[in-house]
Amino acid sequence: MKRKLSLTLLLLSLFSLNSIVSYSQEKSKISPYIQLQYFKDNDENSYLKTTLTYSKNRMELPLPGMKIIFYSGPEKKTRLAEIVTDDKGVAIYNLTHKSELLVDKKGLWPFGSVFNGNDTIESGASELLIRYATLNMTLTEVDSIKTIGVIVKKMEKGREIPVSGDKVTLYVPRMFSLLPIGEAILDESGSGSVEFPSSLPGDKEGNITIIARIEDHAEFGNIEKKATLKWGLPSTYTVPAGHRALWTKTAPKWMIYTLSILLSGVWGHYLFALISLIRIRIAAKKKAKEEYRV
Numbered sequence: 408m409k410r411k412l413s414l415t416l417l418l419l420s421l422f423s424l425n426s427i428v429s430y431s432q433e434k435s436k437i438s439p440y441i442q443l444q445y446f447k448d449n450d451e452n453s454y455l456k457t458t459l460t461y462s463k464n465r466m467e468l469p470l471p472g473m474k475i476i477f478y479s480g481p482e483k484k485t486r487l488a489e490i491v492t493d494d495k496g497v498a499i500y501n502l503t504h505k506s507e508l509l510v511d512k513k514g515l516w517p518f519g520s521v522f523n524g525n526d527t528i529e530s531g532a533s534e535l536l537i538r539y540a541t542l543n544m545t546l547t548e549v550d551s552i553k554t555i556g557v558i559v560k561k562m563e564k565g566r567e568i569p570v571s572g573d574k575v576t577l578y579v580p581r582m583f584s585l586l587p588i589g590e591a592i593l594d595e596s597g598s599g600s601v602e603f604p605s606s607l608p609g610d611k612e613g614n615i616t617i618i619a620r621i622e623d624h625a626e627f628g629n630i631e632k633k634a635t636l637k638w639g640l641p642s643t644y645t646v647p648a649g650h651r652a653l654w655t656k657t658a659p660k661w662m663i664y665t666l667s668i669l670l671s672g673v674w675g676h677y678l679f680a681l682i683s684l685i686r687i688r689i690a691a692k693k694k695a696k697e698e699y700r701v
Contacts, residue, residue: 436529437461439470443520443533445628447542453502457520457533460496469496470528478519514538514563515626538562540570540627544619546603546634553603553638557591557619561627569597577601578618579639585618609639 442458455477459470475498477487490498498520515536524530538561545556555577559570573593578585588607591599609615618633651659 435527437470437527438529439522439531440467441520441522441531441533443518443535444623445518445535445537447628447630449631449633455500455502455518455520457490457492457498457500458496459492459498459522459531461528469494471496473498473522473528476521476523478521479517481517514565535628536626537628538626540621540630541567542575542619542621542630542632544617544632544634546617546636546638548638551605553605554600555589555591555603555617555619556598556600557593557632559593559597559621569593569595571595571597573621573624575599576620576622578620579607580616580618588617591619603638607639608642609637611641611643613637613639613641615639 439459439461442460444456444458445453446456447453457475457477459473459475460467461470462468469492471492471494473492473496474489475492476489477498477500479485479487488500490500492498515538517534517536519532519534521532522528522530540559540561543558545558547554547556557575559573559575560567561570571593575591575593576587577589577591578587580586588604589601591601593599603617607615614635615638616633616635617638618631620632621627621630623629649657651657653659653662
């Protein structure tokens with residue numbers, strides 16, 4: 408009887424332990440964030456971009472090496488590709504216009520991306536509906552006034568119609584990021600314009616790149632057009648001899664002085680601690696000799 412009771416208790420303990428381990432494993436699974444975006448570049452190339460990340464200590468971290476499955480069509484009708492995320496947690500699939508065969512009744516492209524998960528990461532999916540749209544940019548100069556014009560049209564029921572009420576953001580590239588120079592609000596004809604600032608520097612010949620973007624639109628996704636022309640102020644970026652800066656080979660003097668003071672303080676503390684240890688040892692030996700004589 409005692410043997411059966413012991414065996415029963417042992418089985419219950421093992422079952423409870425297994426349940427606790429399983430619960431802990433399920434609870435410790437990473438919950439990923441999956442984002443699907445549509446892009447069309449200056450050369451009319453379209454692609455889908457899926458970003459797979461997770462949150463840890465209030466930081467968004469990428470999930471590299473994960474397989475993303477891209478679909479097209481309603482209810483994941485057609486499997487497009489399987490692509491592994493890169494070091495930034497990004498998987499990109501280049502679209503072909505054969506996908507037009509999968510446009511739904513409203514003239515929208517249904518797309519989806521799926522991550523099936525694994526032992527440590529939960530599954531996730533993201534979907535979007537994209538309407539085909541075109542963005543054109545014109546650059547004109549009349550009486551020294553430079554104007555950037557944009558026209559946006561979309562496909563609806565087999566024909567092109569203008570897009571009104573939306574905005575197109577205009578940028579010029581700077582050293583580390585894009586500088587916004589204006590927003591063109593589209594009128595009923597799908598057109599909008601912005602006057603180009605006359606004080607922007609370009610390269611040594613005055614060339615400057617202008618970028619027009621529709622960004623994260625609910626229907627059109629992300630569309631970009633860009634052009635380069637001599638609308639900037641000619642400027643040179645030669646560094647004078649002996650110039651000290653963060654990007655030159657010789658560091659600024661204030662940085663050298665600050666670093667020298669900090670290092671002196673650190674090594675001074677080390678030296679003080681070493682001298683103190685030596686003095687303590689000498690004092691201990693002296694005290695021991697005096698006690699021995701007594």
